[in-house]
Amino acid sequence: MAKKLHYFDSIIGLAEPIRYILHYGKQKFEDVRYKYQDWPIKSVKDSLPFGQLPIYEEGNKTLNQSLAIAKYVATYSKLVPSDPWEQAVLEAMVYNLYDFWKFVVAFIKEEDPVKKQELKKQVLYEHVEFFFPKFEKELKNNNGYFGGKLSWADFVFVGIIDSGDYFLGEKIENKYPYIKALVQNVHNLPGVKEYIASRKVEPMSV
Numbered sequence: 001m002a003k004k005l006h007y008f009d010s011i012i013g014l015a016e017p018i019r020y021i022l023h024y025g026k027q028k029f030e031d032v033r034y035k036y037q038d039w040p041i042k043s044v045k046d047s048l049p050f051g052q053l054p055i056y057e058e059g060n061k062t063l064n065q066s067l068a069i070a071k072y073v074a075t076y077s078k079l080v081p082s083d084p085w086e087q088a089v090l091e092a093m094v095y096n097l098y099d100f101w102k103f104v105v106a107f108i109k110e111e112d113p114v115k116k117q118e119l120k121k122q123v124l125y126e127h128v129e130f131f132f133p134k135f136e137k138e139l140k141n142n143n144g145y146f147g148g149k150l151s152w153a154d155f156v157f158v159g160i161i162d163s164g165d166y167f168l169g170e171k172i173e174n175k176y177p178y179i180k181a182l183v184q185n186v187h188n189l190p191g192v193k194e195y196i197a198s199r200k201v202e203p204m205s206v
Helices: 016-024 066-077 084-109 113-141 152-168 177-187 192-198
Strands: 003-009 030-035 055-058 061-064
Touching: 003 016, 016 066, 016 152, 016 192, 055 066, 061 066, 066 152, 084 113, 084 152, 113 152, 113 177, 152 177, 177 192
Parallel strands: 003 030
Antiparallel strands: 003 055, 055 061
C-alpha cells in the first residue's frame, strides 16, 4: 500500500518527527515536498482537508494533524504502548510540548523585526526556562525516555526540539543534559542517522 507524506522542503518543521519514525521503522514512503517560500500554493491548499500540512496518505486514505500521523505510523514500529495509562502519560507529555511550541509558532509568524526579537527573548528566557526543567525531570526519572523506553513521544519531542533550534537559531537543549542526550540518542538511531546526514536544509534568518 503506497504511503505518502506531504510537507515543506528544506525546513525542519512539524513533519520531521514523522519522517524520523518512518525512517527508523524502515517504512517505504514518498516524501512529497513543497517549497516553503511558495506557500500557500492555492491548488494544493484547497485540496487539503483543513488547508494545512502535513498530510499523510496510505492508499486511498488521508490523515491530517502531525501528532495523529506520528502516533499512527509509530504503530508499525511498536513505538506505541498497549497500556492505556502509559499511552495517556505519553500523550500528556506531547500536549505539554505543544503548549511550549505555540510560543515558537508565534515567533515564527511575527513579521515585525522588533516584535520578533522580543518574542525570541520570551521563548528563550521565559518559556524554555519554564517548560524545559520539567521535561528534564521527567527524562531523569524515566531512564532517559518519557515512557521509560523509546516511544513515539520521544520522536515527537526531538523533532520539535530540532524545529525550535532551526527557527530560533539556538540550541535550546544545551543547558539540559537529559534532553540533550535524548536528542543525540534519537539522532543516532538507525534510519534516522542516515536521513539526517542526507537532508538538505536551508538556513533560517531570525
